[in-house]
Amino acid sequence: MIKRFMKHAPDDSSSSGALNDLSFLLIIFFIVIAGFNVNKGFLLNLPVKDKPRIVKTADLMKCRLTADGAILVDGKSLTLDELRTAVSEKKAEWPNMTFLLLIDTNTEYQHVVDIIYEIKQQKIENFSFRMEDSDV
Amino acid sequence: MFKIARRKRKASIATASMSDIGFLLLIFIMLISLINQRHEEKIEYSEAKILEKTQEEKNLEIWIKKDGGIFVEGNQISPESLELLIAGKIAEEPTSRIHIIADKNTPYKFINDVVNVLQLLQHRVVSFVVKEELR
Numbered sequence: 342m343i344k345r346f347m348k349h350a351p352d353d354s355s356s357s358g359a360l361n362d363l364s365f366l367l368i369i370f371f372i373v374i375a376g377f378n379v380n381k382g383f384l385l386n387l388p389v390k391d392k393p394r395i396v397k398t399a400d401l402m403k404c405r406l407t408a409d410g411a412i413l414v415d416g417k418s419l420t421l422d423e424l425r426t427a428v429s430e431k432k433a434e435w436p437n438m439t440f441l442l443l444i445d446t447n448t449e450y451q452h453v454v455d456i457i458y459e460i461k462q463q464k465i466e467n468f469s470f471r472m473e474d475s476d477v
Numbered sequence: 478m479f480k481i482a483r484r485k486r487k488a489s490i491a492t493a494s495m496s497d498i499g500f501l502l503l504i505f506i507m508l509i510s511l512i513n514q515r516h517e518e519k520i521e522y523s524e525a526k527i528l529e530k531t532q533e534e535k536n537l538e539i540w541i542k543k544d545g546g547i548f549v550e551g552n553q554i555s556p557e558s559l560e561l562l563i564a565g566k567i568a569e570e571p572t573s574r575i576h577i578i579a580d581k582n583t584p585y586k587f588i589n590d591v592v593n594v595l596q597l598l599q600h601r602v603v604s605f606v607v608k609e610e611l612r
Contacts (some may be wrong), residue, residue, distance in 0.1 A: 354572040361492065364499030371506040378515055380536065381528040382607040390596040431575050444585045449522040451581035453588075454607055456523040 383457050388469060396439045396467075404430050404440065405473070406456060408447040421455060428463045439467035446472055494572035511541065518542060522608035523581035531604035532575035537566050538606075541579035545587040560594045578606040 382399055384397050388394070404424070405413040412419045414427060431438050444453055451469075518540040521566055539559070540548040549562060566573055575595060579588050595603055 346524050360496040361499055364503050366501050375510050380532045380606045383605045384531050385603055386601055387596050388493055446586040448585045450579045451582045452525040454525055
């Protein structure tokens, strides 16, 4: 049997293609992971303590959020969708309206976030919130 | 006619240093992410559909657990010491943004305690951090 020996070129360093791919995949992974640490949410302006603002009664929409998450406007219980409609109707009538949210001490935070989200969506500029039975 | 046969060289682009560059970048990004490491508390995030980015260059995160525990940079603190900590942070870096990151089941009274401290310090803008709802 005749064996033919072929001469192979010595391995050059440019043949490490998989290593390149691996390093760049790891880079992409770390860049993506770094992007997860960005905080998102709502930016709210806190009112000055002990400096009440005078608002016309017609401009004011008072909403009470109970401990079980029920939304009460003028003593009437509303769903989130109904609140959205009520706020947009009020805003159409009174563009400078103020939305006042009174929150029960034991209301879960998620319920508060739901209301803030709706208010932000309606682009209500005058939004105030405070805990019930507190002097905030 | 006599022709000199020229040896043809195969055209190639040297990519040997690519992996070196790749790994240097990798080490750089890993170090940066280590520097920017944040202390996370185990909480269930509250959710909303559309959010705005509230992150700033300088940030102070206040974590509130559902039992009312307040944590800053991995340490549990009382509302009284929170006041000192925020005052110190604002004095050091006036452009710092304060983030409130609370568990979705936290009773509002605990969040109100933190809001009260911020109002007392006359800090105007606060970020309520919420996770984006995926539906």
